[in-house]
Amino acid sequence: MPSAAPAPGKSSPDDLAASGADRPLAYLFLDFNAYFASVEQHDHPELMGRPVIVTPLNSEYTSAIAASYEARPYGIKRGTRVRDAREMCPDIAVMPARHDRYVAVHKLLMKEIERHIPLEKVYSIDEAAFRLSRSEHDPARAVATARRVKQGIAENVGPALRASVGLAPSRLLAKLAAERVKPDGLTVIEAKDLPHKLADMTLTDIPGVGAGVAKRLEKAGVDNFLKLWNLQPKQARAIWGSVMGERFWYGLHGFETVEEPTKKSMIGHSRVLTREHETPDKARIVARALLLKAASRLRHYGLFASSLSFSARLRPEGGWETARRFSHSQDSFLFLKTLDEMWEVFLTRQRREGPMPRIGGVTVYLHGLSKPGETALDQLDLFAEPAHAQTDSRRADLWKAVDAVNADLDAKFRRLGASSGEAKRYISLASQSGLALNYLGAKIAFSRVPEEAEFLY
Numbered sequence: 001m002p003s004a005a006p007a008p009g010k011s012s013p014d015d016l017a018a019s020g021a022d023r024p025l026a027y028l029f030l031d032f033n034a035y036f037a038s039v040e041q042h043d044h045p046e047l048m049g050r051p052v053i054v055t056p057l058n059s060e061y062t063s064a065i066a067a068s069y070e071a072r073p074y075g076i077k078r079g080t081r082v083r084d085a086r087e088m089c090p091d092i093a094v095m096p097a098r099h100d101r102y103v104a105v106h107k108l109l110m111k112e113i114e115r116h117i118p119l120e121k122v123y124s125i126d127e128a129a130f131r132l133s134r135s136e137h138d139p140a141r142a143v144a145t146a147r148r149v150k151q152g153i154a155e156n157v158g159p160a161l162r163a164s165v166g167l168a169p170s171r172l173l174a175k176l177a178a179e180r181v182k183p184d185g186l187t188v189i190e191a192k193d194l195p196h197k198l199a200d201m202t203l204t205d206i207p208g209v210g211a212g213v214a215k216r217l218e219k220a221g222v223d224n225f226l227k228l229w230n231l232q233p234k235q236a237r238a239i240w241g242s243v244m245g246e247r248f249w250y251g252l253h254g255f256e257t258v259e260e261p262t263k264k265s266m267i268g269h270s271r272v273l274t275r276e277h278e279t280p281d282k283a284r285i286v287a288r289a290l291l292l293k294a295a296s297r298l299r300h301y302g303l304f305a306s307s308l309s310f311s312a313r314l315r316p317e318g319g320w321e322t323a324r325r326f327s328h329s330q331d332s333f334l335f336l337k338t339l340d341e342m343w344e345v346f347l348t349r350q351r352r353e354g355p356m357p358r359i360g361g362v363t364v365y366l367h368g369l370s371k372p373g374e375t376a377l378d379q380l381d382l383f384a385e386p387a388h389a390q391t392d393s394r395r396a397d398l399w400k401a402v403d404a405v406n407a408d409l410d411a412k413f414r415r416l417g418a419s420s421g422e423a424k425r426y427i428s429l430a431s432q433s434g435l436a437l438n439y440l441g442a443k444i445a446f447s448r449v450p451e452e453a454e455f456l457y
């Protein structure tokens, strides 16, 4: 799975960590600063350079969901109550959120940046990773590209929309680099800079180290960045309790994983849950729908999966994740049954720990992907199932037929002038409908960028 890592057996993780030549700068990560507040300043030039907060509602009895950098010296930040903010800074501009506008500006920004550098992945409405070319592996050229991107944004979109940029060998490291200097930063982390350049990082500030993982790290005696760095991939896997630990290890050490269709390592989906879906019953329906979607894509690529991972984000904090293996399969029934089993374990454990928390998001991934006749493509899949169990081939055929019917219906609806989203609503199971983000109820911290259509509800 790690594109730059040598084949297993040729080199130990120790060797990999020792040299940096095999991990050139490969990603540019861009994190817009105080994004919602910046869009308000962009749209209202009289607010440029002024303290601004954005609120979810037009009300004095709510809290800021974004604060411009000019508001921060007053002690105002995300979460500050509007009334407190007015006391701390009588001059503060209080702007109610306009999510559709933030999505529209996001699209303008991506379009501008893609003139300079290809997009790898949008992480959220104000964060995205881009791919550096081979010639930009040279730090001076990568930095020149980053400056061109910043200049392009300022000139062609607007100077209010500042971003912190990180350049690094992996997306995780590039994101950590972007975090280093705010606002308007530009930070390079090369493999040779590690681990000392990040030695001061607080573990819970690292994406991938949630509250649950942090607790398990602490139990394992890992209480600072150097100790985290010195873990072996297998230890990381044990602490995380899933292959995600190893994926994290590789990202942290500057190895990137590939997600191209022909060499997929995992297929999955993630969803932030709105208030009405944060109960266990509703969240389970969402997780099942995401899994069915992933299984359909799996069959589309002609791939088999040999494990399933599930994670839930909890509100107000924390999370839970687990993974299970099975014989290579394309069968959605098997996947759903496996998810149900994991879900039961999840519920049992949560009930033991006290009142059921609200579920803020669910993620499902099919891993250990392979094609018939090939060895597992997922090099991190240490399950090493030797052969394909084709016992479920009849069921897989059934699911392929279901996929075909769905695709056919989708095409027909589109011919009738319905958008793909509308078509999907027609053919989705009743229990799976109504999953779209609700405009008023939408959580502000999108983990993905919503389509404009989702704001029509």
Ligand SMILES: [Mg+2]
Pocket (backbone or CB within 6 Å): 031, 032, 033, 034, 035, 126
């Ligand atoms: Mg940001």
